[in-house]
Amino acid sequence: MTETFTDWLRQRSEPDWTAVVTHPFTQGLFDGLVPVTSMRSYLVQDYQFVDDFLALLGSALAKADRYSSRLAIAGSIAVVTSEENTYFQRAFDALGVGEADRVRPKLDEATVAFRELISDTNARGSYAEVLTVLTVAEWTYLEWAMRAPAALPENFVHAEWITLHNNPDFQSWVRWLCRELDRVGADLDERDRARCLRLFQHATRCELDFFNTHSP
Numbered sequence: 042m043t044e045t046f047t048d049w050l051r052q053r054s055e056p057d058w059t060a061v062v063t064h065p066f067t068q069g070l071f072d073g074l075v076p077v078t079s080m081r082s083y084l085v086q087d088y089q090f091v092d093d094f095l096a097l098l099g100s101a102l103a104k105a106d107r108y109s110s111r112l113a114i115a116g117s118i119a120v121v122t123s124e125e126n127t128y129f130q131r132a133f134d135a136l137g138v139g140e141a142d143r144v145r146p147k148l149d150e151a152t153v154a155f156r157e158l159i160s161d162t163n164a165r166g167s168y169a170e171v172l173t174v175l176t177v178a179e180w181t182y183l184e185w186a187m188r189a190p191a192a193l194p195e196n197f198v199h200a201e202w203i204t205l206h207n208n209p210d211f212q213s214w215v216r217w218l219c220r221e222l223d224r225v226g227a228d229l230d231e232r233d234r235a236r237c238l239r240l241f242q243h244a245t246r247c248e249l250d251f252f253n254t255h256s257p
């Protein structure tokens with residue numbers, strides 16, 4: 042059998058997976074045509090998602106079984122807390138997002154659902170389960186962003202959200218995540234593999250609901 046664990050997980054998460062990575066919201070981004078109100082609400086909610094996601098990266102860092110894995114995870118933490126965070130601040134300035142919406146906005150249902158999945162995984166998940174949720178979030182974002190045309194939209198709010206997720210470093214990080222989940226997944230019994238599959242499917246559904254919430 043040549044199918045990897047991550048391919049197995051992804052294939053069993055169709056048709057949601059393809060619906061996420063070809064979502065109309067992403068086509069709107071490529072064309073620079075996401076309305077300002079949708080882009081604002083999407084980024085405001087996503088900043089709250091990123092907060093939870095950063096905590097989950099910390100959980101992965103703590104749960105990893107070797108130093109080289111911790112180094113790879115720490116590299117991603119560095120990006121989320123520097124380039125990605127300054128992107129959010131510049132985008133919020135450009136979109137006129139006030140302090141309250143940066144710090145404690147009213148959360149959409151889709152954001153709450155994602156937050157619950159992440160905090161449960163954070164509190165109770167094994168390293169494999171934490172990697173499963175991280176992999177869905179990062180791999181779906183790489184896959185939609187890689188579909189972007191060479192000519193990016195002019196508005197940096199749209200353009201940089203694409204390039205943050207399709208640059209060579211992000212590609213290597215996602216490749217690493219998949220290989221790491223394949224490595225750890227190889228030691229799981231059938232019951233634990235099935236738990237990862239349910240989580241993978243659930244997280245993929247959360248990604249789809251998140252995009253749907255912000256599509257006009």
Ligand SMILES: Cc1ncc(CO)c(N)n1
Nearest residue numbers: 087090178179182248251
């Ligand atoms: C909802 C969502 N999923 C994945 C990513 C990429 O980490 C993101 N920024 N937002």
